[in-house]
Amino acid sequence: MPIKELVYLKETPGMGLGIFAVRDIEKDEVIAEFHGPRIRIENMEGIPHEVWDHLFNVDICDYIIAREPAVRTNHSCDPNAGIVKDVFLAAMRNIKKDEEVTFDYSVVTVDDWQMECRCGSPQCRKIIGNYAGLPDDIKRKYKNYTPGWIKGAQNTQ
């Protein structure tokens, strides 16, 4: 059963589409779900570029080709949401109606993917990479909002 999603899509200046709260959201409320067909990394050769933009890691080699609105969540280095139970976006703090909802892409990134960040927060790391590369204090901050599989992936390295 899909959950009732608490966000709407809106164009953001310079960042493309983003997701915004339909109402005030309390800390730990589930906001949206990453759902869609699953694909394994070995089956990805030749998939179109627009599909790459929809991939959401749910294990080291497993991805969901995620649908809107969740797939439009922008990254922030000072996010107000994180990931719980692998596929749900949940509030890390109270969020106001019409506030943009963001999460830190590093909590679901295991490979060498990198992105230049211009999120504008004072905590901005400028280059966003994988979970293993996050400083320990940031890992602690995201502790309850980080998928279990990526913490496991970290331990085996």
Ligand SMILES: [Zn+2]
């Ligand atoms: Zn940033």
